[in-house]
Amino acid sequence: MGTTQLETVPEPKYWHLKTVLSEALDQDFAVGEILPNERELAARFGVARATLRQALEQLELEGRLQRRRGVGTTVAPPRVGVAVGSSGQGWPGESVDGWELVDADGAEAALPSAAVLKLLGGAAVADQPVHTVRRTRVSHGQAVAAELLYVPAASVPGLSAIDGPAGAARGRAVLRELQRLALEGQDRSVELGSARADDAKELDRLPGAPVLVVTTRYFTAAGTAAVSVATYRADTCRLTFGDSGDVEITHEARVAS
Incomplete structure (x- = not known):
């Protein structure tokens, strides 16, 4: 999962980050795979953890991610x-x-x-x-x-x-x-x-x-x-x-x- 420069993006940071994360899910992760923890992801993309959480919550709402008790955040299968x-x-x-x-x-x-x-x-x-x-x-x-x-x-x-x-x-x-x-x-x-x-x-x-x-x-x-x-x-x-x-x-x- 690469990094991206978010400071110059006119749209909300979390929304652009959601798009970047969505592309990474398609390219770098398999269904059921566990994502890195929030601290690692936030550091990798140079954003606050609050911004990262907003992006992850949006991806969960769209059915791309699942949060599971005792497991963490995983890539969701198709609906x-x-x-x-x-x-x-x-x-x-x-x-x-x-x-x-x-x-x-x-x-x-x-x-x-x-x-x-x-x-x-x-x-x-x-x-x-x-x-x-x-x-x-x-x-x-x-x-x-x-x-x-x-x-x-x-x-x-x-x-x-x-x-x-x-x-x-x-x-x-x-x-x-x-x-x-x-x-x-x-x-x-x-x-x-x-x-x-x-x-x-x-x-x-x-x-x-x-x-x-x-x-x-x-x-x-x-x-x-x-x-x-x-x-x-x-x-x-x-x-x-x-x-x-x-x-x-x-x-x-x-x-x-």
Whole structure:
């Protein structure tokens, strides 16, 4: 990896350094190879470590680098194309979709955030118990997404007869009862976010790492029956869409799971 003179470059130093580093990744490094430490890289390019970190963070955001616990910063493989569904997709867990059930909380657990409650129907469900199902999406043997699925108790009234303690068995029961409903449709939004501590642990990332947050609402004739908040690794995932390709731009706050 060579050096370059950055003092005369009119654009921000970190942005030019990002370009130089990107070219070096293509020429001098293999996928999975560990980069030199920050001190060595900063000295090699004659920049402050803060400038170097900005460049590395941008390359991570673009999927060129991965920061791994106990390993360091490595060259990332090409992004994996992950389908996030189409207008014809069914209920969560209805078909083989790469998701693995992890756990579920009972309806007596704490209520979801205000943002999720708003998507579920606001005041209409504010005093209702809500089941929370946790799932992980795996692609090529790697966890690429962590999902929280929120299902109001009113959406699965038949669950009471088979209700059990929190865990995977409860999660399967919630999904099974949800699939008994007639799905009328769904809508979906995608936005950039930062990994929370629990998401980072699920996805083998560092807290604050860039992620893509996919929020899906599932509708029946009676209204919203469930809300999914799925956190995808932004460094490894390239989200693809089916026959529903509309893009809606809003300025609302990010849904917090």
